Amino acid sequence: MSDIFFKIDHSRTADEVIAQIESLILEGVLRSGDRLPGERELALKFDVSRPILRNALKELEARGLLISRHGDGTHVADVTGQIFSRPVMDLIISHSKAVADYLEYRREIEGLAAEYAARRVTSDDIVLLDRIMERMEAAHRNPDFEDEAKIDVEFHHAVGECAHNIVLMHTLRACYRLLSEGVAENRLLIFDHSGGRDALLDQHQAIHRAVIRRDPAAARKAAMDHIAYIEKSMTEAERSGEWQRIARLKLRQHGEPKLMPPAESADR
Known part of the structure; x- marks a missing residue:
């Protein structure tokens, strides 16, 4: 997972981080439910400050692309499958x-x-x-x-x-x-x-x-x-x-074939 993120070479703004993560989601590299690396590791990958990274993640969460789970980090939101409720x-x-x-x-x-x-x-x-x-x-x-x-x-x-x-x-x-x-x-x-x-x-x-x-x-x-x-x-x-x-309904409707009673003895 960590190898898909790359150093930002230009202005190092939250917008640059947002654009890269958006692209990864759009291209299907990041899928619904995928967990992003921790904040420290991700900031190093992007080569941005942690405040810039936090602002980017907060914006992406507001757009419904990411979701933060307490104690479980940041995950890609369920961005596919919404065609059918x-x-x-x-x-x-x-x-x-x-x-x-x-x-x-x-x-x-x-x-x-x-x-x-x-x-x-x-x-x-x-x-x-x-x-x-x-x-x-x-x-x-x-x-x-x-x-x-x-x-x-x-x-x-x-x-x-x-x-x-x-x-x-x-x-x-x-x-x-x-x-x-x-x-x-x-x-x-x-x-x-x-x-x-x-x-x-x-x-x-x-x-x-x-x-x-x-x-x-x-x-x-x-x-x-x-x-x-x-x-x-x-x-x-x-x-x-x-x-x-x-076939089962017919069996229930008509039941098992009834056996004819045995003929009485002519001597009786």
Whole structure:
């Protein structure tokens, strides 16, 4: 964290400090919840006095970009994900039509993000993507469902960041709030399908390969195919669940077949 801040070479004012921290937040280097270094260390990094640093941090807090927690230092505020309020997020997750619309949106926007990522990926981006993929494959081998689900979200975040488009990156981060909420449930449904878990890994690997090979068309197709597979699997799971629900209602309505009473003996 401390290596992302640089010495201010000019007037050494609070405005200079503010501009640098704002840029780091805007570019996605500093994320919601990240803790800034302590005041002494940060002042040394910027090469400014502590009063100047305090004024800068106070202004950034007033703008809603930073938040101070008593006894826990200064953190980046929750600056992403405000497109959907908590009640709207709950509604989207719990209604199948909204989930379908969400996946349709993701299919298009992730295709675009993967295409841009393949065009703009840097050597450092590739190192990051390689590390995430190695962790995903390790979690898959274990198997570690919870860890694999978290890495799933992290992978999609990373591809979005490799696109190097500020608006696209923050839009995706807001979108992935829903993914974080629903990814476990989605995976459970897909895992019920034969080969579903392996298919998801294959799809992530295909996106990874296309991006690091800098193949925009293949990256876009791999990302869109991935979401299309999720859409198809979710639809099939929903239909299967509906069939099961109807069968259960019929059983409750009509009950078990009644056995005919044994015929009375003719000798009686």
